[in-house]
Amino acid sequence: MKITIIGTGYVGLVTGACLAELGNDVFCLDVDQRKIDILNNGEIPIHEPGLEEVVARNRAAGRIRFSTDVEASVAHGDIQFIAVGTPPDEDGSADLQYVLAAARNIGKYMTGFKVIVDKSTVPVGTADRVSVAVQEELAARAATATFSVVSNPEFLKEGAAVEDFMRPDRIVIGCDATPQGEKARDMMKKLYTPFNRNRERTYWMDVRSAEFTKYAANAMLATRISFMNELANLADHVGADIEAVRHGIGSDPRIGHSFLYAGCGYGGSCFPKDVQALERTAQDYGLNLLILQAVEEVNARQKQILGAKIMQRFDNQIVGKHFAIWGLAFKPNTDDMRAASSRVLIGELLRNGATVAVYDPVSMEEAKRVFELDFYDAPELLVSIRYAENPMDALNGADALAIVTEWKAFRSPDFDQVKQRLKQAVIFDGRNLFEPAVMTELDIEYHGIGRSVLTRK
Numbered sequence: 001m002k003i004t005i006i007g008t009g010y011v012g013l014v015t016g017a018c019l020a021e022l023g024n025d026v027f028c029l030d031v032d033q034r035k036i037d038i039l040n041n042g043e044i045p046i047h048e049p050g051l052e053e054v055v056a057r058n059r060a061a062g063r064i065r066f067s068t069d070v071e072a073s074v075a076h077g078d079i080q081f082i083a084v085g086t087p088p089d090e091d092g093s094a095d096l097q098y099v100l101a102a103a104r105n106i107g108k109y110m111t112g113f114k115v116i117v118d119k120s121t122v123p124v125g126t127a128d129r130v131s132v133a134v135q136e137e138l139a140a141r142a143a144t145a146t147f148s149v150v151s152n153p154e155f156l157k158e159g160a161a162v163e164d165f166m167r168p169d170r171i172v173i174g175c176d177a178t179p180q181g182e183k184a185r186d187m188m189k190k191l192y193t194p195f196n197r198n199r200e201r202t203y204w205m206d207v208r209s210a211e212f213t214k215y216a217a218n219a220m221l222a223t224r225i226s227f228m229n230e231l232a233n234l235a236d237h238v239g240a241d242i243e244a245v246r247h248g249i250g251s252d253p254r255i256g257h258s259f260l261y262a263g264c265g266y267g268g269s270c271f272p273k274d275v276q277a278l279e280r281t282a283q284d285y286g287l288n289l290l291i292l293q294a295v296e297e298v299n300a301r302q303k304q305i306l307g308a309k310i311m312q313r314f315d316n317q318i319v320g321k322h323f324a325i326w327g328l329a330f331k332p333n334t335d336d337m338r339a340a341s342s343r344v345l346i347g348e349l350l351r352n353g354a355t356v357a358v359y360d361p362v363s364m365e366e367a368k369r370v371f372e373l374d375f376y377d378a379p380e381l382l383v384s385i386r387y388a389e390n391p392m393d394a395l396n397g398a399d400a401l402a403i404v405t406e407w408k409a410f411r412s413p414d415f416d417q418v419k420q421r422l423k424q425a426v427i428f429d430g431r432n433l434f435e436p437a438v439m440t441e442l443d444i445e446y447h448g449i450g451r452s453v454l455t456r457k
């Protein structure tokens with residue numbers, strides 16, 4: 001099938017590459033010339049396991065191309081996926097300017113029937129606004145082409161995006177009940193047939209329910225994380241081990257084991273903004289989502305937990321102290337640092353007079369860009385960040401190690417070396433990678449999240 005992907009970011013590029021892999025003829029559009037140049041040079045602008053090979057294979061086979069040519073992109077695809085960003089607006093609502101600009105471009109150039117798919121995460125009711133935008137452009141040039149707007153939210157996880165797209169738990173598609181909607185449904189069904197060979201994974205619903213489903217999923221996941229983080233902080237006070245508690249409750253099939261890890265807060269491009277956007281949608285209808293307000297507050301506090309533990313351990317005196325930081329990305333297997341907890345910690349340390357040596361397996365370049373933004377008001381602090389060559393190099397002469405991202409490479413370090421290189425053997429573990437009892441045996445002072453019962457001497 002002929003597919004156009006509008007927006008060649010994390011979601012767009014993965015969607016385009018995977019649909020090409022299944023034999024479709026894919027046109028990827030982006031307004032960012034730099035991104036398109038990188039892709040046309042045979043490189044990829046993001047770190048995503050397995051993606052480079054899929055893109056290269058399909059580019060070589062002529063099944064995927066990259067361009068900034070809007071008119072050609074509209075002419076190409078019978079199905080037009082909108083996969084542009086929906087960043088938070090100042091009031092927390094989803095900023096739809098990129099989605100609506102993409103819709104207008106389609107309306108400006110389309111000549112025949114198009115299925116327009118909202119793949120971006122968009123608030124309930126956005127499909128109607130996309131319809132109006134397209135309709136206005138058609139009316140402006142007195143054109144009569146027909147179309148249908150479909151909601152097909154994306155559930156891939158950064159770091160496992162290709163695998164998730166190729167083997168989805170579920171595919172959610174919302175179509176309306178008009179004749180055009182029926183036609184769109186048939187085309188979407190055909191497109192997704194290869195994903196349903198083993199079993200039917202598609203959930204068909206109305207457009208608004210599909211839009212809502214994406215927010216409900218992210219809100220639920222964020223809630224589980226904040227819930228466990230809040231309990232972990234209490235566990236620290238009452239002398240319980242949150243890891244034991246996690247196993248104890250996760251074994252209940254009504255609860256399950258996933259997404260119950262306590263840590264130093266969630267980040268990334270989705271949970272923070274989607275929780276906020278859902279709250280904002282509720283406010284538009286005069287409702288307050290109390291649980292989600294608390295989820296956000298707990299998370300903001302949790303991102304400060306490592307900084308707070310460090311300040312407490314060093315009696316609020318960290319001027320001249322030096323810390324090693326393992327992990328900068330908001331989670332492993334990605335270079336994405338949007339809303340990453342590392343940024344909160346490093347901000348706290350530097351602004352209180354400490355220096356840091358940082359290491360992340362893939363985010364070092366992204367970190368340089370991000371810290372320039374974070375310290376725009378205090379650029380002199382940038383020299384307090386050393387970019388280490390490897391995890392061990394980051395430790396040299398540090399007063400303590402703080403772990404912020406649970407990369408596999410950090411899970412089984414050579415602890416003798418860790419102790420030799422650190423000035424004092426102190427670890428603040430924001431992801432509970434290590435067993436406190438083992439740390440005690442190794443004579444390492446260990447501060448996990450919700451595990452202090454086991455580290456008490």
Ligand SMILES: NC(=O)c1ccc[n+]([C@@H]2O[C@H](COP(=O)([O-])OP(=O)(O)OC[C@H]3O[C@@H](n4cnc5c(N)ncnc54)[C@H](O)[C@@H]3O)[C@@H](O)[C@H]2O)c1
Binds near residue numbers: 007008029035122155
């Ligand atoms: N990143 C994820 O893990 C993830 C997962 C599920 C859903 N989503 C949702 O998918 C959407 C896209 O997220 P992302 O992380 O891929 O964003 P991104 O910022 O990585 O990519 C968006 C791309 O769209 C391009 N763009 C903007 N306006 C355009 C236009 N008018 N025409 C063509 N290109 C345009 C930008 O230049 C950018 O390259 C968001 O709504 C997000 O919430 C993201």
